[in-house]
Amino acid sequence: MKFIPSLPSFLPSRSLPAAALAALAVLSLMGAARQAAAEPSPLDPEKSRWTEVRKDDLREAIAPADLQVVVLMPVADCTGPNTGNRIVVRKWHCAGMMRMGAEPALSGVNYVIVPEDLASPSVAETVRRLPEVGVSAGPRYVLLIDWQIALREAGGSYFHMSLAAESVLYDRRDQRWRWQAIHRYERYTGDKMKPEDVVRDLGYLFKDEVLRPVLNRPAVLSPAPQYAMSWATPDEALQAPAADRARVLLFNDYGKVGKSYEYTPDHFQLLADADVTDAKARYKSPSAVNLVVGTRSYLAFDVKPGDYSLFVGVDGRTPLKLQAGQTTYVRYYRGMFNANGVELVNAADAAALKAKGKHAVLEDHAEPKYAHTPVRFLRD
The missing domain is CATH 2.60.40.1120 (Carboxypeptidase-like, regulatory domain)
Incomplete structure (x- = not known):
């Protein structure tokens, strides 16, 4: 795949400000202190459905103040060298994720970033490890969000980008894993994608796709x-x-x-x-x-x-x-x-x-032709 030559200069000055880079560096040091790093996210965005509900044990609405959104950040990809198009575009989205906490789409929600090597296949264990990186255990519900990006050429200097997010909801009070879903969006992009466009796309993904079915589950179950x-x-x-x-x-x-x-x-x-x-x-x-x-x-x-x-x-x-x-x-x-x-x-x-x-919505075990979308979280 052709490398986009003008992208690297875009990143240090416009995508990740010094404060964000410092925060990621701290997260990286915290991750290095742990003995075993988690495997990278196994999500394959080009094989993910637009919405796939893997676990649905949530029937009540959730107030934003009762929800803690925890985004798993691939620190190595965010701060390492630009070794290919996917890493460069992933850095764009690292920067957007760092900014999302201040966006109206997440107004009133406790939004934090943690290194992805904190995660394990167990939802409960991952939530229990959050204090290791200074995350308070205040809100009742924790929504863990994992994400991956795929790219393929779309002609000229343009690429077709797919971003998939896996989200799981854990109930701290009842100590139960309540929800798991996969969401995906696509867009064409080139070497001039603006940072505000990345933030806008992520705002749509978070507000309309990831958060809406969790915060307002009764209405989503039966919109009419x-x-x-x-x-x-x-x-x-x-x-x-x-x-x-x-x-x-x-x-x-x-x-x-x-x-x-x-x-x-x-x-x-x-x-x-x-x-x-x-x-x-x-x-x-x-x-x-x-x-x-x-x-x-x-x-x-x-x-x-x-x-x-x-x-x-x-x-x-x-x-x-x-x-x-x-x-x-x-x-x-x-x-x-x-x-x-x-x-x-x-x-x-x-x-x-x-x-x-x-x-198109629920996990389907009878798939003679198309494989399941692999996910990070597999057990409570």
Whole structure:
């Protein structure tokens, strides 16, 4: 991969100020004092889903004052020599992580940086070791955030960047591991990416992707309460729902060209027909459920029976008459001249589609073709 020659000079003067470098140096010394360093994060951003929930034992909302956000920092990459494009871009994000504590996206949250070699595969052990680097044990909840970056050429001096973050929530009071999720975002970048752009991207990742489902879990579980929506697990996806519920199995079978596992996500809106007041209702109605489904994946969810509309693209609207105790199978596909299409399929076709994809939100153990996303935290 071609090295970007103008990036190294960008870093010392604009990305990591002297105070930040000093703080990282202290963290590095603390890490060196420990006998055994942790392995680097095993995350592979280009094989991570946009959102993948690995553990969900959280039902109550959390006040920001009760949450401590702890970011694991790769000190060696942040302060070492520029040995390649990935390290250079990783340094951009090291600098952005150092600034995030002062950003509105984390207003009211206790935000700290620790060296990644503090971490072990055990969530509880990692939390117990935080005082080694001066982190107080005040807030009830600790959200550990690990992250990795991948790069590949995108033509000329531009690169396609993927950043994946693994987040785990630990409840100090109950001494329980409550949550684990993977989030990812992508962007094109070159040798002129501004520091404020990095901070803006990280602000989006933290506020909208990592923190939102943790701070406001009840609303995220069912964003439109009158629908009483809930996710169905991969094992349940092809089954019939409860007698008073209707299930939808939505497949994203729209083929895309690219090396990434999920090259781009597609956005759908689900809206009860009673709430479709005009052509723009899905954008302005608080009742609309936003669904993000990556390529080669599917969503399975239950709602109350009734008449709904599934929206995709600018004008696409597919009516769904959802019956109690029944599953409706929907396929999104590439038609002629790259046009998109939505169709209802039968149970046999749905089983074949499920076999070649994986759940877009929940961990899916049945993956004959695509490997699991490796994570750092594996046990309590």
